[in-house]
Amino acid sequence: MTPVEFVDIVLLILLAITGIAVIRTRNLFAAVMLAGIYSLVSAGLFVVMDAVDVAFTEAAVGAGISTVLLLGTLALVGDKEHKPQHTPILPLIVVLITGGVLIYGTSQMPPFGAADNPANQHVAPYYLEDSYDETHVPNVVTSVLASYRSYDTMGETAVVFTAVVGVLLLLARGPLPQRIHHDGEWITVRPGTTREELAAQFKAETEGGGGGPEGGGVDPGGGADPEDRGDTPSGEGGERG
């Protein structure tokens, strides 16, 4: 066993242990932390595989920011997981089959990192040999990402942007309000509104001659607006639909 193989095996065992631990624990805080560790270990694996750029990203995003965001979510939803209502048999079978097929598929793959792999024979040598002449960027990864395949990176940037659009759509300005149809009028109902409040609101809106219930400025980033914290979700509302 070469030293590299030894490191590989240790890291993979660690990865498996963390993965199983994430599944087993009912404490979400622990799960989030373990997920962070999982990312860190995978970052280590990527380093061993000489994919430092990927490792860097995994460490920064997977272990760093996502952990913080998940913790932020925990602050909202609490850190105890409910007991799952369905049996995990079917998902387990699906996972086992998928895993089996993956192992089957990799079993005849060319050995990792060998120079005569198809993956190292076709496009990659071109990048290695010609990219410096064509771009004068020493880091081939950068020249591939930002120039040869910059359209992909553009797409990735758009994906990141799409993510924030989605999150802001759902989370900006507190819990997602509902628009419901009531007696020929559409009105806005915020989660947690009690029945009496709803009646009062409805009365105000229909007698007030309509107009947008949402007055004023539009601030999609306003989730953190301190004023917004005043809109108290109480009683019967809640996020669960």
Added chain:
Amino acid sequence: MSGGMLLLVTALLPVAAAGGVLLLRKSPNVREASTLIFGALTFWHVLGLLHRVQEGERPRLDMLEVVPGVQLAFELEPLGMVFALVASFLWPVTSLYAIGYMRGHHEENQTRFFFFFAIAIAGALGVAFSANLFTLFVFYEFLTFCTVPLVTHHQTEEAKKSGRVYLGILLTTSVGLQLVAIIWTWVLAGTVDFRTGGILAGTASTGVLSAILVLYVYGVGKAAVMPFHRWLPAAMVAPTPVSALLHAVAVVKAGVFTVLKIAVYVFGIDLLATLTTTSWLAWAAGATIILASLVAFKKDNLKARLAYSTISQLSYIVLGALLANELGIIGGGMHIAMHAFGKITLFFAAGAIMVAAHEKKISRMHGLGRTMPITFGAFFVGSLSIIGLPPAGGAWSKWFLAMGTLEAEQYGLLAVLMLSTLLGLYYLLEVPVKAFFFAPPEDAHRSEGIHEAPTPSLIAICITAAATLGLFIWPEVWRELMTMVVGGAG
């Protein structure tokens, strides 16, 4: 005007009439007048076409190519002429009748009624003019859909249920069987055009072709071969003019017309004669003739009895097509016309009884003949034609059909025809006989007010009854056209 354009104009006239009905909905008199004028115009144009067809012209109009190789196109040949002639003549007559009926019966939504009525005629003409199976199928389905609002006219639970049966059976058969057969034909023959001598000969094994024939005969649900006949009695919830024109003439005749057309122009008589299923199907039609007559025998509701009689008579035509010889085709084609005039007279009379005396049951019509002599007299004439007795037109078509069975050496089927004549003799003539010669039932509180039907209706009844008699004397047009269909000189 070129023949093609004339076809288009003729088919569009009823659409224009429908538009007129919508525009003039505020004043019923003008509305009905416009329907009548458009009806007369349509018939006038069809007569013009008749002249050309008799000269040997085949007016054709290619409208557009729907998918490569499949066109929406009109082409008028003698068989289509027969159907077009019948439908376009009876439309204004029925409209006249409907004016009296709908008002006398205080029906609601009359505009909608007349609108869809006109549209349905356009559909029937489209069927008659179709140059290929695809176009025929388009108008066949069109006819199905635009008659649904007429069937469900009263919007009651019963109407709703009937609508379901109507649409269900007609679409199940047409989409599930007929369309498959059409596409199969297209795959085999590479064309769906109607051609003299057929297009299917030699394209596939006789087994496959036999299967396609079965799909066609049962797929044309409008021909009401049992067991796909239930829609026709169901459609009787519609107002009587609908039953009269559509379910005795336009819709059902579109069905049997399709069968004849497929027999002659898709399979060809020669091919048809070689297929094993042909005679089986002929027997299925024969069975329908007898069974439907027996059911009609037991129905007390007059319209229901007429409906089953129609089912029975339709199978005459299907039988004619499946005899696979010239006489059978001629007889079948002529029966389209003869039965149409006879049956519409019967329905007119039934409607008139309903409007004037509010009676639907035969058992309660005893003695009515004395107060409504014209109506029941017309009923008698119509019955003669349906039974196939002189001096009514029906005698001729029955004659040819019987000759056809003899030529095909199908003596069993000849016996079927004879038996059904006997049955018809009873279940149809029972009505006028009882009306004229039986005493009214004790409990019938017949008000003194009962007399004949509203005048427009009465005129219509007289026209059709007279025509039925006239057809006995002048059947020549129909025979000539049908002879042209089977390739004779005329």
Added chain:
Amino acid sequence: MSEHLPALLVVVPLILAPVAALSNRPRAAFAAAFAGCWWALYASLALLTRVRSEGVISYALGGWAPPYGIELRLDLVNAFVAVTVATIGAVVIPYAWTSVKKEITEDRIPLFYTAFLLMLSGLLGITVTGDVFNVFVFLEISSLSAYSMIALGQDRRALTATFQYLIMGSVGATFIVIGIGFMYVMTGTLNMADLAERLPAVMDNRTIPVAFTFLTVGITLKLALFPLHLWLPNAYTYAPSAVTAFMASTATKVSVYLLLRFFFTIFGFAFAFGQMRLNMVLMPLSLVAILAMSLVAIYEINVKRLLAFSSVAQIGYMVLGISFGSVLGVTAGLLHIFNHALMKGALFMAMGCVMYRVGSVQLSKMAGLGKKMPWTMAAFVGGGLSLIGVPLTVGFISKWYLVQAALEQGNWLVAGLVMIGSLMALVYIWKVVEVAYFQEADSDVEIREAPLSLLIPTWVLVIASFWFGIDASTTAQVATDAAELLLRGGS
């Protein structure tokens, strides 16, 4: 300018997305979305015209020759799909303005249009690209934006529906990327044309069949083929009306396109159907989809849900066509992509009109609507006729080719089952028609016809679904040529 159309088709809507977000005013964001959609329609039509006259268009992004750079590659197949997507986008967007104003709170409208533009450019990006990894990137854009838009539905259950879709969609996307990875390992390339050239040499390996399997499962999940359709009904039911109309007519269609692209262009017919016997899987599944899902639709009482199940059944028709592996079959599949987009778009938009006035699409709430909203319900009937496959509607054209493809192979049983499927469509459409036309309405609720701004786009699709049913020669010709192209294996 015109030589850049392949790129501009995608990136113009894409750059309008952040512009819409930055504008932060509903009206301005709408204007951006409107411009993006109509630009896409113009560009895609121009491209289709060019492809028809000049053949395949290849566009090397960044000036890097493929396979080193990313290539956009348009042939008849994806130009046709791009036109479908763009058409629906251009029709739905004016509709969205009125509909969204009611169903979504004002503060979220600018971001809604941003998401809409992102989804549009994502779908177009998937369609026009000639690079498999690029497919995955744009798939993510379109999926993420779809998730967030569905969640905006005015029913709380929209959130659960989104979550389901998110999980299933992510699994699908992961499977796709695993398949792409495996292919890269064995060939060293991501370019589709290049892959098609290099794959045959390594097909005996286990890796490629496994890659094929992962891609198949991933894509069929995305296109909601039975039994991987479970995410679809809820997502369609609870999403805002405009989103449902757009998604139902585009998202699954693009996935069907991907299926075609991967099976025929990249792996090749011989491998997909010969070695992997894909038709043995796809045909039974699509038949079950057609019959079982139509049956479920018959018993649905929420009309949007009913239409959603009908969509799963209709997807069955597309996949069934593909599973014949013949020119006719693939033609039927391609045609149905376009045709179903038109009719389902019209139907869902009609339901959006009902939602706008009635606030619900429960069947029980629709009694008597035939009189109160005559134009809306007439549009529904028009779309319904097409769904049933009545002649002179687009639905008939699809069926014509599909049954032809079945009979050509002597498979009359399948032909019969297709017809049974369309009769089942008759049952569930008629169910709605009966309630709307023959049932008396609650007299105390006053309901007016939907505003013209909703009706006009709806009717545009209804009329289109008749137009392309009456004159299908162009669409059929394009689809046939495209199918021949696919079966020849090249692109």
Added chain:
Amino acid sequence: MDDRVILRVGAKILIPFIMIFGLYVHFHGDYGPGGGFQAGVIFAAAFVLYALIFGLGNAIQVLPPKAAYICAAMGVVIYLGVGFLGIILGGQFMDYSVLAYSYTGQHYGIIGVELGVVTTVFGVMVALFYAFAGRRRVDS
């Protein structure tokens, strides 16, 4: 708050270094591992750390949510802008070679798109953090 002195002092020292590191990662991307993506995350991490220790209110004063949101959108605009520049200057979309002579054009292009990436990623990460952290807990 007083018992967090160590944290506060530590953070005050750390944050500038984190940001410098972010700049390093960004600009060194041409030579070693790193680039806009990682740099954006590292920058965002600096703000997140600030917000965690000095409170959301202070963080919002330094960088309002709206600014983060604008960054997220602007980055995409910048990236695509570089792409459009290629077309405007007569090349293909995303063609850097027309931006300037030879590989200098590649340099400009890569710097441009990396700027777009770092802006978007930074903006998105901060906006996401605000969105989650800014929400009140909903108990049922």
